[in-house]
Amino acid sequence: MSIYDTLNPPQREAVAQTEGPVLILAGAGSGKTRVLTHRIAYLMDEKGVNPWNILAITFTNKAAQEMRERVDKLVGFGSESIWVSTFHSACVRILRRHIDNLGYDTNFTIYDTDDQKSLMKDVCRKMNIDTKIYKERSLLAQISHAKDELLTPDDMEMKAAGDYNMKKVASVYREYQAALRKNNALDFDDLIVKTVELFEKCGAVLEYYQERFKYIMVDEYQDTNTAQFKFISLLAQRYQNLCVVGDDDQSIYKFRGANIGNILGFEHVFPDARVIRLEQNYRSTRNILNAANQVIANNTERKAKTLWTENEEGSKVHFRQFLNAYEEAEYVAGEIGKLKRNGLGNYRDCAILYRTNAQSRIFEEKFIAANIPYKLVGGVNFYARKEIKDLLCYLKTINNARDDLAVQRIINVPKRGIGATTLGRVQDYADNMGISLYEALRVAEEVPSIGRSLSKIDGFVTFIQMLKSKADVMTVEEILQEVIDSTGYVAELEAEDTEESRARIENIDELISKTVAYQEAMEEQNQSATLSGFLEEVALVADIDTVDPDQDYVLLMTLHSAKGLEFPKVFMVGMEDGIFPSHMTISYGDDGEMEEERRLCYVGITRAMKDLTLTCAQQRMIRGETQYNRVSRFVREIPRELVDLGHTIQEKKPKVEELIPTPAKYSKMKEILQGRNYKPREFKVTKANSLDYEVGDTVRHIKFGVGIVKEIVEGGRDYEVTVEFDKVGVKKMFASFAKLKKI
């Protein structure tokens, strides 16, 4: 009995077809991850392919990690030398080695959306562009779209022809790229674009990676854009062993440049491609799957297919309408509470899916009130918090002093008395001399009319220089700690002593833990932990990557974030025309956009394994005004016989004071929620109450093997444990990361 016997015939075919281009059309829940992992195992076990020669692209880091684990279970060796990563991480890894060929330093900075916006602001100011007419947001959006399509500023200008507006955008694009280059920075889209550029410019580099990646697999292929496709096809050109897996019905990222033509036209680009369809669903009950099939059947732009399942019929799809959003949320919280109390399931079995992030708030409120642990995925990123960004900008400055944006942010944080006027003068000087802001600061005595600020600037420069010189010998954690100590950042917050400042300190502690976790992860993979490595990881994590399947909490997230996941019990909330499908699509969208919304609905429905509940409200507050929405058209597309309507409208007749929160109640809730912004959002116990081992015990570490506990020091957030290992000597580690087992 081999591991491949558990696969169905088309799955087995997909696994065994290792040579040449392969397109796997994998319906929702048809076991595509199983196919991919078994295929990798097959390549290694049966075909003797060196894992070093395999590249697998996944959509999130979390998926990458899971895939690695599952391959490990199948083959038990060698999975660490497979490249499993997202497009972005793979490109960064390549660029870190070779981007000097394009005239950047290999320690380039990665700009997030905030950084892009401030850079664009600078660019507009310099170009005298009225940001009332040309909004930074929209300029960036247009540039991003151009990059998705691999269009350069020149291309854009040519395309513009007589179009004045587009010409203007093209010139902004050009300046924006120049500014990025000056700061030795890349934005998200550049990561892909520059890698393609590198491949096209340097034949030797491309050849190296073509030789290296003899077997390439791409997951969620329907959501790749033109640039990503180019990246992949360049790599696969030589050996043509390219296997892509996707489902055109789950393409939901058109707004971000995903090119559905990549999947629909695959056979055209690779004429000898083998096409394999996986249509048996193993995930959902028959009722849920039928509902999904019926909804998606309303789309015309698709490869026709019908998923089927041998699973049981299951309960009907529940639909409930409420008077308002409060009651909707209360019902959901109630149902989940009931489930847990009756021992019919855990919190982690449940997911709340909504169209927009703004909808999460009210569920958080009700979950807090009902004492239900939850984790919010998405929304405001941890790394976007002020205190975190400040500290990261110190690290960025130390790592890449050409990053003017980072220098600008921290030069007066904490207050050093270097104000806007002084900074403006230095910036002007830098611009005139064609040097970076930081270089100008280093020679500040040559900047005219600086006056008294000179000594303050000198202090700052000395401080950064000191850190730069130490950076090579210190760990990331030590550098961060040094920044915190020398700037007095935390000390200042401690002195403030408010609810908010305490929460900020907690966040900083968490950042410290993240540096430690990073160092340990690198150690485990036998790689060295570097500052730029850490900054890169920080830039590329998605919130979904931090979901811990061992924690028992309800997940709250957008339908987009839910892609690729599955849950026994799913609540799709806010099922109203104007919310989902969105107001934008209904009023301004074309058929294509409506079909994309419908695919999003299909994705949502097919996340559910056993139980699906759709809810909506008759009345809801949006941006300060009350809206009255009809039931979503998607709900009406599900045949009646598959739906359990309950009592059509939930006539709970709430007491007035329940419906409208009293001011006192309201402000209390607000306090809780604002506090939540600063406390870790999940109900995660970072620090165990006690450890199940003590000094003198023999323990096992997943990587280091067996050792004896020498010392346990209780820190604020965690225990620091010192262990003397038989093989690798004495190591210090944090208990919650090390997962030591007493033996």
Place this chain on the structure above:
DNA sequence: AGTCACGGTGTTTTT
């Protein structure tokens, strides 16, 4: 230099 209050504006979705 830094803080506060006001008014205008706007988000669908994200690596």
Place this chain on the structure above:
DNA sequence: CACCGTGACT
């Protein structure tokens, strides 16, 4: 509603 940027004031 909530955020951001601007402008006046300390």
